[in-house]
Each structure stands twice: as structure tokens, then as C-alpha cells.
Amino acid sequence: MRHTYHDVEFCATRVALSLLAGKWKPILFFHLFAGPRRFSELWRDIPRVSKKVLLEQLRQLEAAGLVERTVHNGFPPEVTYQLSAKGAELGPILRRLDEWAVKHIEGVVQIS
Template identity: 45%
Template sequence: MEKTTKRTFTCGLDAAIAVMGGKWKGLILFALQDGALRFGELRRAIPHISERVLILQLREMEATGLLHREVHHQVPPKVEYSLTEFGHSLNSVMAPLGEWGEEHIERIEAIPWDRLTPPAR
């Protein structure tokens, strides 16, 4: 019998970040907001993401219930990713965060990030 671990969270923000964790999930949610996309379409919609990382993020998002993965049995195989209702609900609360980022993008780009993050050892 497989043992499952149940997580507890300190607050709602902690729980939301656990589901959203990672740099790419928000961008994947954004890319899928208007409908299903195939893997290659997602890859083109999200610049700079590696194929490996995209695969891992999609698997995690499917496991958490944010995404639906539909396999069409045809030749060549076709797989489409779409947001679930749970994913749409998260995307809707991410929109104001994106608007805040757009509003402050110049200020954020001017931050000297190299001085804020200590170098990796």
C-alpha cells in the first residue's frame, strides 16, 4: 500500500504558492487562458523554457489538478493541454498580479538583482 503525505499550510497564501511554485507555472496558465494548446504551441508561447522543464511543469500541474491532458489516439499522436476549472480559478486571481507587474515593469527592471541575491556557492 502506498503511503501519501498530507501537507498542512500556515495560511491560504502558503497553499496557493505550493500549487503555483516555480517560475514557469504562471506563464503556462497565461498561455492556456484562451484554450487548449499542444506541446509545441506551448513551447513557442513561453520563450526560454526548456523542453525538459516544460514537461516537468506540465506533469506537476496535471497532478495538482490545474491542467487537463488529453491524448488523441491518431497518427501522429496528438496531446492537448487545457486548464481545468481549478486552473481557470487560479488564473483569474493571477490576472491582477500580472496587471501590477505591467504597471511597475520599468521600476522592476531597474532593480539591481545581482546585489539582492547572494551568489551561489
């Protein structure tokens, strides 16, 4: 069945890529694949991102259902972020993409 114009807008791959692309999201995913992280840990481990930008990126990922935010009661209360089940499913795909890029794109680095 031939698809009409609106499919370009809603092409699954395009929408998925738009959720992942950008300067900070790939490296955010990388850190969150390691498990739940406090905001302060993410801010420390991702060089040169401002707190404002980091918060905005996390909110976008949360809105897309890829990240979950948990508030832990205590004094002061603590907030951790972790990948949702949906977000975690992207792990193997992004790893394959990372391997492809390391194999084929000069000068890139595999963040270990």
C-alpha cells in the same frame, strides 16, 4: 480561534502560491488561459524552456489538478493540455496580480 504551528505549513495562501510560483508556471498559465494547447505549441511559444522542464512543469500542474492532459487518437496521436475548471478559476486572480505588478513594479511587462 488561534491557530497552532501546523497552520503555517497548511496556510491556504502559502500552499496556493507554492503551486503558482516559479520561473515557468506563471507564463504557462498565461498561455493556457488562451485555451487548449499542444505541447509543441507551448514549447514554441515559451522561449528557452527545455522540453524536459516544460514536461515536468505540466506534470506538476496536472498532479495539482490545475491542468488536464488529453490524448487525441490519430497518427501520430496528439496530446493537448488545458486548464481544469479549478485551474481556470485562477484566471481573474492572476490577472489582478498582473495588473498590480505592472502598476507597482518597475521594469515588468504585461505579456499580451
